[in-house]
Amino acid sequence: MDPKRTFLSWPVVRQVRAGDLLARGPAVTSEKTRSLQPRTATADRVVQSVCPYCAVGCGQRVFVKDERVVQIEGDPDSPVSRGRLCPKGSASEQLVNSPGRQTKVLYRRPHGTSWEPLDRETAIDMIVDRFIESRRNGWQDTDEHGRPLRRTMGIASLGGATLDNEENYLIKKLFTAAGAIQIENQARI
């Protein structure tokens, strides 16, 4: 007889002692269940973040193990959200880890019928070439009355509402200095 098994470990006694009278809770958990630990408990570190969906700005806690995000939960410290997340915020771990997420640069040549792989450095260089050329092609020094315009209509951009303030700042700064004015984001929509 297992010396640890005593009167106290009899099922009925366990049920009464644990307050689990219907034997659906702790009284009947298996060794396996007892040894399970939430991913949040085994994470190497927890990083404070903010939900990327709507503009309520719910606090998030990002749980990282082995340099991989293993779970994202609501941050109870946040006075805005008090630990809660909606279905989208609760699913945001999948936004990071979803198998469908694209992690490689792809290229579709003019009139092409499929994607081709492309090295990121080459892609950025190609974009620089096109940026400079289209900037020149769409350049307007003055309007029809000779008043200064100093701009290009060859380049446009859409996006920013999902980006960081610092990112929007660099985008606006670079495009404005390049003379590109057609810079927009979801706030117009």
Place this chain on the structure above:
Amino acid sequence: MQDLANADCIIIQGSNMAECHPVGYQWVTEARLKGAKVIHIDPRFTRTSATADKHVPIRAGSDVVFLGALINHILANDLYFKEYVVAYTNAATIVGNEFKDTEDLDGLFSGYDEELGNYDPSSWAYATEGEGPDASPGTIGGPAAGHEHGHSKSERSAGDEHGSGGPALEHARVKRDETLQDPHTVFQILKRHYARYTPEMVADVCGVSVDDFHYVARALTENSGRDRTSAFCYAVGWTQHTLGAQFIRTAAIIQLLLGNMGRPGGGIMALRGHASIQGSTDIPTLYNILPGYLAMPMVGNHDTWDDYVAAIANKAQKGFWANADAYAVSLLKAWWGDAATKENNWAYDYLPRLSGAHGTYQTTMAMKDGEVEGYFLLGQNPAVGSAHGRMQRLALAELKWLVVRDLNMIESATFWKDAPEIATGELETEKIGTEVFFLPPASHVEKAGSFTQTQRLLQWRHKAVNPPGDCQSELGFFFELGKRIRERLADSDDPRDRPLLDLTWDYPLNEDGEISGEAVLQEINGRHLSGERAGELADMYTDLKADGSTSSGCWIYSGVYAKGVNRAANRKPGREQSPVAQEWGWAWPDNRRILYNRASADPEGKPWSERKKYVWWDEENQTWTGLDTPDFVKTTAPSYRPEPGTGGPAGLAGDDPFVMMADGKGWLFAPKGMLDGPLPTHYEPQESPVQNPLYRQQSNPARRVFPRKDNLWSPSGTAPGSEVYPFVFTTYRLTEHHTAGGMSRWLPYLAELQPEFFCEVSPELAEERGLVNGGWATIVSARSAIEARVLVTERMTPLVISGRTLHQVGLPYHWGVGKEALVSGDSANDLLGVALDPNVQIQESKAGSCDIQPGRRPEGEALLRLVHEYQSRAGVTVETSNQLKTTEDGT
């Protein structure tokens, strides 16, 4: 957001808050548990309605009638907060006698220019001190005050400049009649303007019963005053209309009349839909503004630095906008450093000029017409998410090159093989010359940076892990792009390249070898460049100078990095601080959580009541104090009265709480700034099966229309052919999806929860059209036809409008046609056309006309034939519904 818990009544209109901002909604729930009355006014019954005290179904697009009737009710029954209204609003201010109301001109205000389809607002100006009521028209806000015609203002979407305060006035010497009896006072004008907005009119136009109207009116007025406050919450259900800005103005008038602005549990809560959509407006990736709501220069108006400074602010006006020159100089110093000097007007000529509206829709049309070569899409999916999806996709096919940066392979990146126009034969993959670069970005946990959420709160995100594969943050990408462009142009002597070469672009790298986001936020915050504090970060925007001795990339954010501390990263747990929670994140400006909070105290500086105390004047220490940072000059006593003519912050009297407004008052009547009228007035949507019963003028006469063959509209009102598209459709979001689906249709959990596009119809409409629950329906507008699963539900209420039953169709807009997402479907935005609000150039997507029929839509060319068949049956031409001014015969 948390402050909603202090409200005694909350009206949610133009928003389905419980489903679209579920976590924010906890504060509404909390208010209700404390006894607040919650009312939801919306075309559809949703979870918001289910958890409210009352749901009031309304016809989409008729909100100004409902809200205008509340104004009429408040004024006619003397229910306004008299002391607040007289002291804090412009109710007592006298308007020049050239002003004519829509009640006098059958739906037009004075100053309408039929040729341009715009207003010259000079006749809306205040009368000037020293003039009798019969003297020449007032000039405050008139021609001398940096006058600019409505046309050019609309072109540069000038309404957006008021994101942080009101428009400039010449000075603040206004005439007032504090008895409110003078017929030229704003108060009396308001009374006359809304006199016909009666409960009966509400019943007729909105489809809301007289009893329901009185329920709302009673709840709102009984819960406003000294001891009680009410709040409004809205979202894009108000903004996406051809008079969207005026919807919000109507609510602002109500809140000012009831004394609910600047007070706890009061105000108007804009529920924005993207994590940093507020931030991307403050630091705009928008064509018409520079950081901090400074105008982008417009050719003809702002050709020189002096023109520009004179237009953005006037030293003689009251308040903090009078110092806009300091904000502008500091921005130019941040961007061009030592190359910005007094001699070259701080490099003002490095800024490109606008010549018209260059909003996203104008750009799409220019793209479609072959005028734009290259396009960047940064976390946005216009092929699905923008109005008129078909026009969007056809435009993408005309580009030379396209850069798509997105987490998932969105429809805007795959249009060249998957667009529905390939199925109809309008596009052919091999013939599309667009070169597409798809570059994956870092997700929100793979980079550090700040979002500004809907209540102006900046919250810093720490980086958790490195981005996988080729993924890179926008910060990294744009830093690199700028670096390489500058290297490529380094030897150029072309003057057009100077702004790029002189640009400050030398950011430090952090330990991961990435550009430091903190360094960028510090540049935004601003620095002292010379003088005693040279090198120090600015404490707040009052540090900024117009002499080139300071820099700041966005003046309203100045203070976020004061004393070298990243305050956006402040994280004192909510339970360890007061409910105002000023030690969590940082709110602009100056960490204030409620704007204009001087109004929470009475004119003498005492709280209006113990229950609603927030900030007050501390007589002993001669300073403003309270639960939040006072939004006022800290040492200006309530009794302070400036010398007449004093401008700037010193011009604010001790009882001028609206510190960003040129006269220190809350504006019931807008003498300037709104481009389609100084008062909100009801017009029908661009496309509506209903005739405007208030005026002959059918739709907003200043709205922006684009008569093009690819942008057709159904006939409106009683015009022949309107019966072909007899129903109203309105678009909306679901809890489980996010806008065009780029961040939700690729996630297994979310895709499974809401797998398929559907339309909501009432049992009565289902009966009338033979629609079966769970079956298919085809919805046809003047632009396109789409198919959706049918959801027959009593959540949709048929309304009786002008004596006939009107049905509305609800359409969530998250799906798109493509092969990459886990779930796909037709896109509701394909039904929409492009007609815009003149103030902000936002499209009308919340009300359109359609037909609905059982069964799936035809495929291929047959789809185009169906749309054409409807158009020809309705007699639709390029001119249909595009006349700005409604003529004698009602067209």
